[in-house]
Amino acid sequence: MQQRLRYIKIPGKSEQCVRIVFLGAGQKATSLRRLFHSMPPYTVYLLEIQDLPPSLLIAELKELVGAKTIEIIGLSMGARAAIWAALHLSPRSLVLIAPEGAPPHPWLRRMLHPHMNYLWHMWYMLLPVIRKVRRTIVRLLGTDIPCTKEEMEQLRKHWAISAHFALPADIFAKLYPVPVSIYLPRKDRIISPKSVQRFWQSYKPKELFFIEGKHLSGIKKQCYNIVYKE
Numbered sequence: 016m017q018q019r020l021r022y023i024k025i026p027g028k029s030e031q032c033v034r035i036v037f038l039g040a041g042q043k044a045t046s047l048r049r050l051f052h053s054m055p056p057y058t059v060y061l062l063e064i065q066d067l068p069p070s071l072l073i074a075e076l077k078e079l080v081g082a083k084t085i086e087i088i089g090l091s092m093g094a095r096a097a098i099w100a101a102l103h104l105s106p107r108s109l110v111l112i113a114p115e116g117a118p119p120h121p122w123l124r125r126m127l128h129p130h131m132n133y134l135w136h137m138w139y140m141l142l143p144v145i146r147k148v149r150r151t152i153v154r155l156l157g158t159d160i161p162c163t164k165e166e167m168e169q170l171r172k173h174w175a176i177s178a179h180f181a182l183p184a185d186i187f188a189k190l191y192p193v194p195v196s197i198y199l200p201r202k203d204r205i206i207s208p209k210s211v212q213r214f215w216q217s218y219k220p221k222e223l224f225f226i227e228g229k230h231l232s233g234i235k236k237q238c239y240n241i242v243y244k245e
Contacts, residue, residue: 020075027058032084039091040173157229200233
């Protein structure tokens with residue numbers, strides 16, 4: 016099989032277990048890689064959202080990790096692909112940090128509908144203004160925002176790809192007995208902690224934690240903690 020999966024590999028002290036990190040919309044693996052200065056206890060794969068059919072993504076992940084023990088981590092919008100992967104790879108654990116799209120955000124498909132193109136065009140027109148007040152917006156939302164047309168197109172593409180990872184109605188029955196840990200930043204203004212709690216309330220085994228910080232700062236700090244966890 017010709018490999019199309021793109022990732023950054025961070026070698027670990029042990030190859031017995033691998034941690035697969037699914038990045039969120041607009042996030043870059045090269046940027047996240049800078050967080051990890053020393054060798055983690057286990058090998059880590061950083062995966063950006065990429066244009067692969069879900070079935071092909073799973074097939075290539077199986078070939079990549081082989082028979083090793085797997086732990087899956089989903090960041091923000093990357094939670095959708097992380098959950099989908101957990102349904103097919105039977106990981107030892109599933110960690111979701113500020114899971115945007117799990118539950119599916121009602122605006123995800125609306126913003127991708129052709130009738131909503133005018134909103135994207137308005138966003139493009141406002142880019143010069145957004146660049147001038149970018150620091151204020153980032154401080155308010157607690158996450159980075161697209162400031163160029165290229166970044167806007169990438170965000171739109173990532174949303175479209177994430178929408179393909181549809182979560183089945185019987186997701187909890189299929190996911191069981193994988194233990195799930197969910198981390199929600201207390202000052203997150205991107206996701207709705209209450210919606211996440213309602214979505215996962217009936218699933219066992221599950222642990223839910225509130226962490227300090229806003230959307231992006233909470234994601235980075237908790238991802239670092241999980242990656243270096245023995």
